[in-house]
Amino acid sequence: MRVDILAPAHEPPVPRAYVLSMVILSFKGRRDVEVHLFRPAVDPAEAADWPWERLLGEPVAPGHDDPAGSRRLLLEAFTADERNAVVDYLKERYQDRVSFITGQALSFPIPLGLRPLSDIPEGKTVGFIRFDKVPHYPLPFPIRGFYDLARHKPLVDEG
8 A cells, every 4th residue: 555645735724634535446346546534523713813814815616606615625624633534444454455545625715606525425435435334443633535447447347
């Protein structure tokens, strides 16, 4: 398993600023499935005093200037300590099933109008791994993994 945690060029303006993804060798009949990890539930009171005027930037597109989704997207990020705990957990629990883990800090300011991962509806090929529902889950906070199977090749050629 390869782990690449990229150090930010500058110290992030808030502690909850780190994102993680991993690649699962085989998952639900697909190979090399990319999974984006996030915190599904963080108390918004944690961010009550954050300098939102500096954290959020211009709209991602004209007419998409609602800050709610971008705020929640930031709250889904990990702190450095949480990021490290998640990486350690994945290395220990899934070492034979995960080929790659990558992490980095978000870029600030975050555009307005973004959609948090937790708002994406599950469907035929899109879903969430609920790690905290796995027996003997050791972390004191829940994590989810978003995946889209349609973006990955099947394990068996369908030709």
